[in-house]
Amino acid sequence: MQTLPLIQHLINGQLVAGGSRAQDVFNPATGKAEKRLLLADKATVEQAIASAHAAYPAWRATQPLKRARVMSKLKVLLEENAEQICALLTAEHGKVLGDALGELQRGIENVEYASYCPELLKGEHSKNVGPSIDSWSEFQPLGVTAGITPFNFPVMVPLWMWPMAVACGNTFVLKPSERDPSSTLLVAQLALQAGLPPGVLNVVNGDKEAVDTLLHDKRVQAISFVGSTPIAEYIYATGCANGKRVQALGGAKNHAVVMPDADVANAVSALMGAAYGSCGERCMAIPLVVAVGEAVADAVVAGLKIEIAKMKVGPGIDASNDMGPLVTKQHFEKVKGFVDQGVAEGATLVVDGRGVKVSGHEGGYFLGACLFDHVKPGMTIYQEEIFGPVLGVVRVKTLQEAMDLIDAHEYGNGTCIFTRDGEAARYFSDNILVGMVGINVPLPVPVAYHSFGGWKRSLFGDLSAYGPDAVRFYTKRKTITQRWPSAGVREGTVYSFPSSR
DSSP states (O other), X not given: OOOOOEEOEEETTEXXXXXXXXXXXXXXXXXXXXXXXXXXXXXXXXXXXXXXXXXXXXXXXXXXXXXXXXXXXXXXHHHHTHHHHHHHHHHXXXXXXXXXXXXXXXXXXXXXXXXXXXXXXXXXXXXXXXXXXXXXXXXXXXSEEEEEOOSXXXXXXXXXXXXXXXXXXXXXXXXXXXXXXXXXXHHHHHHHHTTOOTTSEEEOOOSHHHHHHHHHOTTEEEEEEESOHHHHHHHHHHHHHTTOEEEEEOOOOOEEEEOTTSOHHHHHHHHHHHHHGGGGOOTTOOOEEEEESHHHHHHHHHXXXXXXXXXXXXXXXXXXXXXXXXXXXXXXXXXXXXXXXXXXXXXXXXXXXXXXXXXXXXXXOOOOOXXXXXXXXXXXXXXXXXXXXXXXXXXXXXXXXXXXXXXXXXXXXXXEEEOSOHHHHHHHXXXXXXXXXXXXXXXXXXXXXXXXXXXXXXXXXXXXXXXXXXXXXXXXEEEEEEEOOOTTOOOOOOOSOOOOO
């Protein structure tokens, strides 16, 4: 019997075989286990925290410019090793290589933004706020920080977190998804190669035991999380109860509104990528189209049917494929169950992807694109986050009716509108209760120098991910007021509240 390669933890700059439990890591295109992953126990996570805690004083004292230079070197290394990173990502997640490269590129943009830390960490200074009194604010690091990241973006989402955290002077413990950890680990090793000192970034692979250790250890000052809403709520409540700063990004159910005046052909092309790209395993995917008027609904459904028929489904390593497999067998069965439930609840299944077979990859977790029409609020496929290649069309009569549906949903992550009417677009973007809005842009994911975050039950915490909010999340403000009295001058005692008189 062949022994599978073993994935270890990265602690204090070294690979460590911690924990007595392990699980298989599968290639979703074949359904076969290709690696074995060690799951960290409490002691292993505490070892990583201790490493980060020990590295913090020296790293905090490192000049921001030197920290920035590490990020600049890492950017170059990520670009030079892009092919290897994307191959690992595709082998464990399943997304096609082109999509993997796009994910890596968005991650690199966040590394590049972190390399601006000398500018971003500049404080605020005011001279003569009172008689010979100066005052200034500076942004100081928190200490040991941590991140818990999801399976769908094993490269990009960690790069939302730790580059800015360490650029700000913190140290970091990262717990990536146990489903596809190899690309995450390789990026961390490249950070060491770029000059990040041992202990500044540590990676522990694990499950709930690892998460709970991070949540309860008093040395961890802040935790950032991306995943499902139930887990985000748990992370937020538990972390806050333990005195930590917490930023927890949860689920989504993003609606795309198509107006009667929209360019339907272009809207359909955009919706195809937004709904089925990365097999729908994106928190910013579009799983619902809200068509305003029967004519536009009919046109959108007809256009989607034509485009879906052209799609190629197969292993991600084949660049000619448009969509790869779902990440695990369990997730495949879950998404397929949503399709079954949509049919049972009365939605019209226009395109059924449940019978897709990929020659030579019969054991893979492939589900073809599914398209529902006449989806109604209250149906399970309308309400719940599916996280798969399932798109539903809802028919309404007015823009206001569409907006009322979106505003009533528990999630408020992203939304978009397709229209040629500037007034309608402006009204929609001004008034919709959603954190990220696209106008003729189906996936309004902010660039690295803006911040990413939804509203309602899509985000728990006051600060969004990456961008300017990341600087605020990973630092605390200290305001200093100083005065140097003139030598030899005796001043009288003042009992009133000080002022700038």
